[in-house]
Each structure stands twice: as structure tokens, then as C-alpha cells.
Amino acid sequence: MSNATQIIHSIPTDPLTGAIAVPIYQTSTFVQEAPGVNKGYDYARSGNPTRAALETIIAELEEGSVGVAFASGLAAIDAVIKLLKSGDEILAVDDIYGGAFRLFTHIYEKFGITVNYVDTTNVENVFNAVTPKTKLIWIETPTNPTLKISDIAAIAKVAKSQGCLLCVDNTFASPALQKPLTLGADIVVHSATKYLGGHSDLIAGVVVAKDKELGDKIKFIQNASGAILAPFDSWLVIRGIETLSLRVKQHCINAQAVAEYLEQHPAVDKVYYPGLKSHINHDIAKQQAKGFGGVVSFILKNDTEEAAVQFVTNTKLFKLAESLGGVKSLLCHPANMTHKSIPAEKRKDAGVADSLIRLSVGLEEVEDLLNDLEKGFDAVEKLNALIAIGQKKDFQKIGY
Ligand SMILES: *Cc1c(COP(=O)(O)O)cnc(C)c1O
Numbered sequence: 001m002s003n004a005t006q007i008i009h010s011i012p013t014d015p016l017t018g019a020i021a022v023p024i025y026q027t028s029t030f031v032q033e034a035p036g037v038n039k040g041y042d043y044a045r046s047g048n049p050t051r052a053a054l055e056t057i058i059a060e061l062e063e064g065s066v067g068v069a070f071a072s073g074l075a076a077i078d079a080v081i082k083l084l085k086s087g088d089e090i091l092a093v094d095d096i097y098g099g100a101f102r103l104f105t106h107i108y109e110k111f112g113i114t115v116n117y118v119d120t121t122n123v124e125n126v127f128n129a130v131t132p133k134t135k136l137i138w139i140e141t142p143t144n145p146t147l148k149i150s151d152i153a154a155i156a157k158v159a160k161s162q163g164c165l166l167c168v169d170n171t172f173a174s175p176a177l178q179k180p181l182t183l184g185a186d187i188v189v190h191s192a193t194k195y196l197g198g199h200s201d202l203i204a205g206v207v208v209a210k211d212k213e214l215g216d217k218i219k220f221i222q223n224a225s226g227a228i229l230a231p232f233d234s235w236l237v238i239r240g241i242e243t244l245s246l247r248v249k250q251h252c253i254n255a256q257a258v259a260e261y262l263e264q265h266p267a268v269d270k271v272y273y274p275g276l277k278s279h280i281n282h283d284i285a286k287q288q289a290k291g292f293g294g295v296v297s298f299i300l301k302n303d304t305e306e307a308a309v310q311f312v313t314n315t316k317l318f319k320l321a322e323s324l325g326g327v328k329s330l331l332c333h334p335a336n337m338t339h340k341s342i343p344a345e346k347r348k349d350a351g352v353a354d355s356l357i358r359l360s361v362g363l364e365e366v367e368d369l370l371n372d373l374e375k376g377f378d379a380v381e382k383l384n385a386l387i388a389i390g391q392k393k394d395f396q397k398i399g400y
Contacts, residue, residue: 006061007241007242007245012053021239022235023049024231024234024235025049026232028044029043029044044228044231046223048231048234050235051230051234053238054069054235054241055067055069055206058192058208058241059215061179062170062175062179062181064215066214066219067207067208067215068206068209068218069237070207070227070229071203071204071227071228071230071233072191072193073191073204076206076207077103077169077205078107079207079227080207081113083135083214083217083218084136086112087113087133088135088136089113089114089115089116089135090137090138091136091138092139093118093120093139093140093148094118094349095140095144096117096138097140097144097171098338098340098341099341121148121151123155127158127162130164134162136165136167137155137159137164139169140172141173144172144334145295146272146350146351147172147274147279147293147295147296148280148351149274150281152180152184152185152288153184153288156184160184165214167188168185168189169190169191170188170189170190171195172295172324173293174190174195174196176249177248177252177289177290178288181210186209186214187214187218189205189206190205191204192205192240193205195247196237196241197237197325198247198325198326199236200326200327200330201236202237203233204236205229206237247327251293251325251362252275252291252293252294254294254361254366255294255295256273257369258359258366258373262373263278265377266301270298272296273296274292295359296359299355300380302380303355304355305335308336308354308356309333311331311376311380312333314375315331316375318372318373322337322338323360325360327363329364329372331357331358331360332358333357333358334352335347335354
């Protein structure tokens, strides 16, 4: 069965009424016939039929055995880290999502869980950095925002041989393009806020475990810590998943066109998109995923924050906002926004230059998107002209 068909038909009809859409069970509790005698649900933190439908769907899509839905992507990540105990170590990708870095550093280090960061695009680095205390290897692929690709199957082999778990944050690819559990990973997490939801109208997260026993532990943590996804938001994610395959296909087409346009633009120094032949990990990206996703990042020749700010405040269709994966195109300036919580030096080491701009390429007509990007380049050109005639100071005085 094709991926698109599988995705559409992973959504069940309601066994009770035949409703083709999953009903929203907006309830906190469930009436019991006698103590402990119920219809499979007793209290909605522990289980809710709408959330359960989403959890089954996402487990099926990622080809795992247990799906668990959370109130946000970070709550999902948090639940995975709670599998660990004081003294354990995490080995994480250096180009990690800023929120995950903040959670690891400012919450879990306090509890004696330490994190080592390595460039996971090099499998040998990963192997060498594992210590006897490493219990979890954490990768994102593609990473945010430089779209680096790590070899999931090779890292899974390292994890197995060293007796630790491999968790892949699959937010950027989505199961429409990449299924880490089929490549040997133990756990997949998503910020469902992004491509799974797909419409920039909710915050949600999911975890899928390959193994039932591990999945049950995460379900236990979900109930014990309580960061569950509400029924209505579960329903919205299910509704998003119905069109996941179609949306992601078009995101990939649009992003490829945008990346190729940027690559030949005279004001651009560098483009990061795994679908470009010039991308350092193009081959492995091609091998392990069905497409290259909807996120494109680039660095301006005028590599200053000032130039980036000119760019991001002068496009009209690309709206300046954090987040990605929605129908509408967004852009952001990571140094000032998503990656602000990462120390400047660490940020630059990970390739997040001062002028780096991240695009979440949406589903608009690509011609319109390219014309819109020209507006950003015009603004940068004006700034460059002012610098050239030595009026940069005056320009700064009027603010940008
Ligand atoms: C957005 C994001 C998260 C966090 O998800 P929230 O839903 O915002 O809590 C985690 N990982 C990646 C890669 C993300 O893009």
C-alpha cells in the first residue's frame, strides 16, 4: 500500500456509530459499572478515546508498537528523558533544537543527568563519544536550522553495540519522508505542532516506541507526569495527518525550487538544503528519506544581524514567526529567535551564522514565493548601498 493510502486509512471510522471522522470525547471521566469495571477508560488523563485514536495512528505511521501524545513537543522530549536517572549521560547532536538544549541544560543537569554534544553526521564521532554512562543517543535529522543529516541506521548500530537507546526527533522529516524505527532507532519524537498538525493552529507532541515494553514505560510517565494532549487538539492533529502525505509532497517541491533560486542568488553566501547536490549530506539524505522536507536555511554575503533583520522584516508572504511546517510560509532569524537560548559561541560552532535565515516553505505558488523573497533581497541591497557610501551610522540611528 502506498504511503498516502496508508496515512489516510490509518484513521479509523468510529466503531460505535460509523462516524467517518474520529469523535471528540470531551470528557474528564468515564462512568463505571462497578469499581474497576469499565469500557477501557476510567479517567481522561490516563486515557481518552480521541487521544487514543491519534496514538494508534502515529504508532502505525512510524511503524512502532506504542504511540503516546503530549501537550507539546517538549513535553514529549521531557517524557523520554524521564526514562533516565541521575548519573546517566545523553549523547546529543550538537545542532540540537534550542528548546531541547534548554531542557537538558537548565532542568536535567540539575538532576544529575549530563549531556555531551557531538557532530553526529560523523558516525565515528558518535562511537568515540559514547561512555559507559551513556544511556541515550539523541539525534535530529535533518537538524534545525542547518539541515545536517545523520545516518540513522549507522548510529542505531552504534547504540545497539554500546547498549544505549537511540531516539530520533523526526519533526523536520515527518513519517511521510522518513521512518527512523525501520532503520533501527528505538524511539521517535515529534513536535506535532509542525508537519503532523500542519496548519499552525496547535501545540502538540508525540513519542513512538519500537518496543512495547519501552512504550509502556513512556505511557506510564505520561500518566504519572500528566502532560497529556487534550481531546480537541488530538482531533486537530488527526485531521492534519489526513493530508500529511499530500502537503509534505508539495512542501518538498516548493522548498527545492526556493533552495535552487537562493543558491544562484548573488547576495547569498550559502544555502542549506539536503535536496541540493552541494549539501554535504546529500547522499545519505537521498538514501534514508523519500524527500528533503520544507525547510531551507541560507546565509547572506553581508553576514550581519542587521542584514538578516532587513530581510526578515521586508517579505510579505513569508511571515516573520517562529515555528515551521504550516500551510503558510514563515521565516525566522534563529540567532535572535529560536536559537537565542544557545550561547553565541556554541551557536556559531554549529553553523548558525549571524545572518542565517530559516525559511519554512509553505504551500503557496512557488512563483509568488520567489517574488516575495526578492523583496527581502531588495531591502538588504539598500542596506548594503548605505554601508558602501558610509551612512551606516545614520541608518542605525533611525532604527531597523
Ligand atoms: C518545535 C520543535 C520542538 C518542540 O516542540 P513544541 O511543540 O514547540 O514543544 C522539538 N524539536 C524540534 C525539531 C522542533 O522543531
